[in-house]
Amino acid sequence: MTEANIPSIRSQYVEKLNNLENIILICDTHKVTSGSLIRQRLQQQHKPELISEQRGAGQGQRRNVVTEIERIKKNREQQRQLHAKLKEKQLHIMMRQGNPNWEFLNMINQYRSRIVFRPLQESDPVEDHQITVCIRKRPLNKSEFARQEVDVISVPSKDEIIVHQPKVNVNLKKFLENKCFKFDYVFGETCCNELVYKYTAKPLVQTVFDGGMATCFAYGQTGSGKTHTMGGNFQGKTQDCKKGIYAMVAEDVFKFLKSPEYKDLNLTVSASFFEIYGNDVFDLLENKARLRILEDGYHHVNIVGLTEVAVDSMDEVIELIERGSIARASGQTSANRNSSRSHAVFQLLLWTPGTDRIHGTFSLIDLAGNERAVDMNPPNRQAKMEGAAINTSLLALKECIRALERRGGHIPFRGSKITLVLRDSFIGEKSKTCMIGTISPGMASCEHSLNTLRYMDRVKEHRATYKQRTTS
Numbered sequence: 172m173t174e175a176n177i178p179s180i181r182s183q184y185v186e187k188l189n190n191l192e193n194i195i196l197i198c199d200t201h202k203v204t205s206g207s208l209i210r211q212r213l214q215q216q217h218k219p220e221l222i223s224e225q226r227g228a229g230q231g232q233r234r235n236v237v238t239e240i241e242r243i244k245k246n247r248e249q250q251r252q253l254h255a256k257l258k259e260k261q262l263h264i265m266m267r268q269g270n271p272n273w274e275f276l277n278m279i280n281q282y283r284s285r286i287v288f289r290p291l292q293e294s295d296p297v298e299d300h301q302i303t304v305c306i307r308k309r310p311l312n313k314s315e316f317a318r319q320e321v322d323v324i325s326v327p328s329k330d331e332i333i334v335h336q337p338k339v340n341v342n343l344k345k346f347l348e349n350k351c352f353k354f355d356y357v358f359g360e361t362c363c364n365e366l367v368y369k370y371t372a373k374p375l376v377q378t379v380f381d382g383g384m385a386t387c388f389a390y391g392q393t394g395s396g397k398t399h400t401m402g403g404n405f406q407g408k409t410q411d412c413k414k415g416i417y418a419m420v421a422e423d424v425f426k427f428l429k430s431p432e433y434k435d436l437n438l439t440v441s442a443s444f445f446e447i448y449g450n451d452v453f454d455l456l457e458n459k460a461r462l463r464i465l466e467d468g469y470h471h472v473n474i475v476g477l478t479e480v481a482v483d484s485m486d487e488v489i490e491l492i493e494r495g496s497i498a499r500a501s502g503q504t505s506a507n508r509n510s511s512r513s514h515a516v517f518q519l520l521l522w523t524p525g526t527d528r529i530h531g532t533f534s535l536i537d538l539a540g541n542e543r544a545v546d547m548n549p550p551n552r553q554a555k556m557e558g559a560a561i562n563t564s565l566l567a568l569k570e571c572i573r574a575l576e577r578r579g580g581h582i583p584f585r586g587s588k589i590t591l592v593l594r595d596s597f598i599g600e601k602s603k604t605c606m607i608g609t610i611s612p613g614m615a616s617c618e619h620s621l622n623t624l625r626y627m628d629r630v631k632e633h634r635a636t637y638k639q640r641t642t643s
């Protein structure tokens with residue numbers, strides 16, 4: 172090989188890479204088409220009437236099912252191979268473009284190539300827990316792609332998550348610390364809000380109709396997807412509130428109300444939406460009016476003057492969610508210009524008719540960004556106070572949930588305003604809670620992601636397990 176040959180060899184190499192990219196794209200399109208066909212067929216086969224017909228039809232049909240399963244298996248294997256090729260291609264592109272973190276990317280890809288991925292699927296059973304702790308990883312966003320951020324989070328199975336933490340030792344040798352955590356469910360970047368809802372808040376709707384208190388929290392770093400999960404998908408700057416857990420819960424509540432089992436109870440529904448910033452409560456349905464929390468002689472905690480709107484259709488609920496979300500984002504209080512500094516609480520209350528007795532309550536909470544609680548260098552006194560208040564409230568919350576799981580003993584709900592307001596959710600046999608930890612996948616967020624996972628791990632200490640391995 173002479174020097175003169177180098178440009179022509181390089182252009183041949185680039186051409187080959189481009190061909191490989193085209194082949195992968197074609198295969199990918201084919202895979203999607205055939206995948207959806209198989210899914211359609213399987214859905215048809217699972218219709219109850221068809222299943223009973225199939226039973227009668229006997230051996231021939233059974234053979235068809237076996238062939239179909241084999242085809243799915245083959246398809247899954249092809250998908251895995253394509254996935255591996257795509258990752259390899261991504262690595263080549265990053266190396267060509269001079270990504271400073273390509274060595275870490277290479278190590279992560281090597282690690283992933285040894286994992287057998289088995290993510291959560293719609294058909295997986297929903298387990299019954301008093302406290303459900305789960306994690307959701309969001310995909311890399313446009314600006315992270317532009318910064319050539321490396322995705323350091325892997326979701327190998329429906330209940331495991333691995334953080335590939337990049338490290339450099341004293342000899343300047345780069346290596347990874349792969350930290351593996353286990354939770355009730357882990358949702359990968361391709362999971363939609365509907366799937367997250369199915370395994371988290373949906374099972375708690377029954378609790379409310381059984382006369383209990385249900386609570387669902389979204390916890391995580393700013394920008395990790397808490398509002399996306401609770402309030403709904405963003406399309407640009409506009410939020411589709413129908414696609415969030417707030418709205419999905421309301422939809423199921425209305426379905427339950429009409430069901431033969433609960434129709435005769437004639438329960439009515441009301442909704443409220445407020446925000447807790449520091450030690451103050453602001454009404455999101457009333458121009459962020461400042462409210463006071465008082466405890467009556469029966470130890471009932473009341474938010475004095477909170478707007479509660481009677482609702483009996485989804486349109487009314489969506490209107491309230493939109494109104495509250497806009498008020499939260501607009502930041503009318505001079506102090507709180509950023510939604511990530513406050514906890515937002517959306518509540519649906521079921522009332523027994525003709526009385527002032529609450530049958531059950533569903534509280535949905537979009538918590539403040541947890542990185543603010545650990546900010547070691549706040550820019551000013553106000554940020555320092557904010558950070559301290561968030562830290563105190565998140566610690567108190569963790570202790571209250573742990574006390575709920577221990578069933579009995581001291582519940583430190585006076586530790587913060589959020590736990591005081593949600594006091595009733597931490598007592599009683601019928602209370603159920605779900606925590607969704609949200610994770611940003613980028614390398615720059617690695618420390619914050621680990622903090623979120625450790626916090627969630629401690630919420631449910633006796634069940635979650637934690638392993639740590641180091642590879643170089």
Ligand SMILES: Nc1ncnc2c1ncn2[C@@H]1O[C@H](COP(=O)(O)OP(=O)(O)OP(=O)(O)O)[C@@H](O)[C@H]1O
Nearest residue numbers: 309310392393394395396397398399405510511540
């Ligand atoms: N699972 C996801 N899939 C696709 N995009 C997502 C996902 N989660 C979050 N995003 C996007 O990431 C961005 C930040 O998400 P979001 O506003 O929900 O974060 P957050 O944790 O609520 O932040 P903050 O604490 O500031 O309110 C949004 O543009 C959102 O659309």
